[in-house]
Amino acid sequence: MPTCDLLFLNGQLIDGTGAPRRAGALAVDGGRIAAIGDCAGWEAGRVIDAAGRVLAPGFIDVHTHDDSALLKTPAMPAKTSQGVTTVIAGNCGISIAPLVPRYPLPQPLALLGEVPDYRFATVAAYRSALEAAPPSVNVGLLVGHSTLRAGAMQDTSRAASAGEIEAMSAALAQALLDGGLGLSTGLSYPASRAAPTAEVVALARVTASHPGAIYTTHMRSERDQVIEAVRETLQIGREAAIPVVISHHKCIGRRNFGKTTVTLELIDRALATQDVALDVYPYTASSTVLLPEFVGDAERIIVTSSQPHPEQARRDLHEIAAEWGVSLEDAAARLGPATAIYFQMDEADLRRVLGHPRTMIGSDGIPGPYPHPRLWGSFPRVLGHYARELGLLTLEDAVRRMTSLPASVFGLPGRGMLREGYAADLVLFDPDGVIDRADYTQPCEPSVGIEQVYVNGCEVWGRAGATGAAAGRFLAR
Missing domain, CATH: 3.30.1490.130 (D-aminoacylase. Domain 3)
Structure with missing residues (x-):
């Protein structure tokens, strides 16, 4: 008689691929999915009746600034309470590693902390810190262009010299060897806005020389020049021969409302010849440095x-x-x-981007005592408001954008789907009740309807809230 650690019975299984849900059971053993479907006769250390609930792969938050929070708040309740089991840190050109500052931090590096927080000279050192004190979620790290600039340049308000690009390239190559998933840029921010396209292409080519690595970007403009910024992003991807992810795609300012009709058409045309994906948070207000x-x-x-x-x-x-x-x-x-x-976007643009088949979900929250509600509410908001209430997405497609799509884009094998042998990153939720509760007055209010969350087979969120289980792993490329 087969045995397992954990057995879910009578659930609605949404496997992450976008396929219709199906009734069935799922067995977990040794941190991995041992069986799916008919688990009759299995004996388990713990049996969970999932009747009326959906069991899905754990959600992957593709756009976070959790680099420091993972060390300071390892239980990560803002994420586990949403069903998030994996976070991608190092976005928008700012990663906590590799950098031990010799100069004052240029904006926006303070989003991740002060000078003492930047204490990891290598990605390997940051990875070791996480492995010594694991958080409750898995972690993938992008290497920030602005972080590389801050390490190589005293004055980031200019283009990098050839020698500085060489220094950044060496640091980037080592960071990717240490397990970094790719390169991120934040070209609208002071630390990197002076970087010409050629500088970015040079670093993107270094990234592309490491199989599976990707390029993600907070583009040079999300305002009046957003169309030109999309063109530049696609150009960088073509010239470096590297997959591209456009971060938190939006069009800022009333005069730019509706331009997503143009930007998404550009992306659709590019998809015929290059690999492009997007992410979005489900709100019309943004949040960043002032x-x-x-x-x-x-x-x-x-x-x-x-x-x-x-x-x-x-x-x-x-x-x-x-x-x-x-x-x-x-x-x-x-x-x-x-x-x-900042309240500055259009709901129609948001829905248009959210509906694009290559769009993933990212919270883009900045951890702190008074964050944007997206830090705590993004994933249940998509499931509850945009899928169930508005019908913009099917529940199965919403889950796909949170699971198998990001696992494929970021190169996370063995995650993002309900498959035998895959890691047991799982979320059990009420499809009829899941919804966000965080808002602009109570931004740290946990969502409802997320009942249990497991990372590598360990429960990290349950009826009593965050368990604090040190279940997460560093997910190297």
């Missing part, structure tokens, strides 16, 4: 943190500027270093 040049397109801005003026957190920038008798730009400068939520 910079004077970012405030003009937003209809409302909530300050979420300020180092010199912490008392101004959770207040509208317009109110602060009025009290101080200064412009929005001057108030933003006075508050910095700071972070903020």
